[in-house]
Amino acid sequence: MKPILYICREMPEEMVAPLREFYEVDMWPSTSEAVPREVLLEKVATATALWVVISDRIDQEVLDAAPELKIIVNMAVGYNHILVEEARARGIIVTNTPDVLTETTADLAFALLMATARDMMGAEKAMRAGKWTSWEPLGFTGVDVYGSTLGIIGMGRIGEAVMRRAKAFNMNVLYHNRRRKPGVEDMHGCRYATLETLLSNSDFVLVLVPFSEETKGIIGAEEIGMMKETAILVNVSRGGIVDETALFKALQSHTIRAAGLDVFEIEPLPMDSPLLTLPNITVLPHIGSATIKTRLAMISLNQKALLAFAKGEEPNHQVMK
Numbered sequence: 169m170k171p172i173l174y175i176c177r178e179m180p181e182e183m184v185a186p187l188r189e190f191y192e193v194d195m196w197p198s199t200s201e202a203v204p205r206e207v208l209l210e211k212v213a214t215a216t217a218l219w220v221v222i223s224d225r226i227d228q229e230v231l232d233a234a235p236e237l238k239i240i241v242n243m244a245v246g247y248n249h250i251l252v253e254e255a256r257a258r259g260i261i262v263t264n265t266p267d268v269l270t271e272t273t274a275d276l277a278f279a280l281l282m283a284t285a286r287d288m289m290g291a292e293k294a295m296r297a298g299k300w301t302s303w304e305p306l307g308f309t310g311v312d313v314y315g316s317t318l319g320i321i322g323m324g325r326i327g328e329a330v331m332r333r334a335k336a337f338n339m340n341v342l343y344h345n346r347r348r349k350p351g352v353e354d355m356h357g358c359r360y361a362t363l364e365t366l367l368s369n370s371d372f373v374l375v376l377v378p379f380s381e382e383t384k385g386i387i388g389a390e391e392i393g394m395m396k397e398t399a400i401l402v403n404v405s406r407g408g409i410v411d412e413t414a415l416f417k418a419l420q421s422h423t424i425r426a427a428g429l430d431v432f433e434i435e436p437l438p439m440d441s442p443l444l445t446l447p448n449i450t451v452l453p454h455i456g457s458a459t460i461k462t463r464l465a466m467i468s469l470n471q472k473a474l475l476a477f478a479k480g481e482e483p484n485h486q487v488m489k
């Protein structure tokens with residue numbers, strides 16, 4: 169009997185087909201709707217392998233319900249939705265998809281920064297609503313990106329990729345990271361700063377740290393209060409790192425100028441979220457890695473990890489090995 173693989177989202181058949189030789193494949197038949205919790209709990213009861221996306225919460229309850237589980241492949245670089253320590257303690261391998269999404273996510277981070285700086289969404293919406301009635305001397309004005317100061321919180325692979333883009337825009341780059349990166353400083357001329365210095369000196373603050381108990385809420389009311397009144401906050405990492413209530417208040421009272429968010433505490437963002445009432449916010453539905461090439465590359469890494477596991481080889485990109 170082949171081991172059972174449960175796939176929590178419908179994946180392209182050409183990617184799933186090679187797995188059928190090694191696994192009894194069962195798949196949630198929707199690309200757009202998450203597998204319901206009760207279905208997931210039922211399916212993991214017999215699964216040896218599980219293929220998840222970021223909306224599948226793999227917590228104690230799921231692990232307890234999965235006595236046969238040996239591998240979880242995760243179609244994301246971030247894995248805060250998986251109780252990795254506990255999985256590891258149970259001998260379950262967890263894999264993710266780093267590297268292949270670095271440049272794509274950096275593109276999106278920079279695009280969101282620019283869109284927020286120039287309020288492109290607001291201008292587009294106004295134009296479609298027939299509000300472009302004449303050329304106004306100070307109409308539809310934003311702030312400059314070129315030559316301004318960017319503060320990057322979290323100088324990992326994506327942070328470095330954003331910094332290369334920022335340098336092409338002649339930006340002065342500050343960064344804050346758990347550990348200093350002298351090599352990156354020498355190569356790109358960016359400067360390490362304390363969180364306080366970064367917040368108070370940046371025109372754009374970009375959040376790129378992964379979500380963890382240590383980073384949860386690190387940008388709260390006090391930190392936002394340190395930012396310039398003209399500054400823009402951009403988060404493309406995970407919701408929950410920025411305190412949304414504090415951010416809402418700061419945007420509403422114009423303590424900072426604007427925010428660009430690709431990620432939220434609750435996803436999908438509920439339509440009654442107060443954030444959606446603000447004019448000075450640009451929102452996107454968590455699309456950092458969303459290009460066809462990159463999403464297919466992520467799927468391919470997961471597929472290869474599953475194939476390797478089935479053949480008794482080392483799966484790629486094991487988290488906390």
Ligand code: DGY
Binds near residue numbers: 243245246247405456
């Ligand atoms: C990730 O990979 O963690 C992104 O947030 C989803 O692509």
